[in-house]
Amino acid sequence: MQVALKQAQMAFEADEVPVGAVIVHKGRIIAKAHNQIEMLRDPTAHAEMIAVTQATSTLGVKWLNDCILYATIEPCSMCAGALVLSRLKTICYGAKDPKTGACGSVLNIVTHPNLNHRIEVIDGICQEECSAIMTRFFKQKRFSASISFGNN
16 A cells, blocks of 8 residues: 555646555556546546556456555546456555545445456555545645635
8 A cells, every 4th residue: 555655646746636556466566556637638547547457468468356456545436347347356445435436435336236246345544644645635726726716
C-alpha cells in the first residue's frame, strides 16, 4: 500500500485526484499507476484501469487470477467492473468512497452473485493515510476555487 500511496502523491502533484493503484503477482509488483484523467483528458484513465492494462501486458495474459490490487480508495463501478472482468483475485483498499465506491459502499459489483467472478475484498489498509491525501487535495481545490471567485 505504501507504493500505491506514493502513486497517489504523484497524482496529487500533477493536480489529479490522488488515487494510486498497484498490482502484485506472486509477491512481485507488476503494475503501478495513478489517476491520469486530466493529463490524458480521458475519463477512463483511473489508476486501477491503467494498472490492469500494465499487469496484463506484463504477464502476457488477459486474466489476473493470482493477482492482488492495492488501491488507495475503494474502486468505482467502472474499475470494479473491469476488475471482475479481469478475474482479479483480491482487492485491498484504504479509504471507502461513500459517493462512488463499488466494493460495498454504494454498490457491490465485485461480489455480486449474478456475475461470473467474485473478488475477495479487504478494506481499511492504511485508511488514515489514504483518506488524508484525498482530504488535503479537495481542501486545496476548495481553497483555490474560493480565491478564484473572490470568496475568501
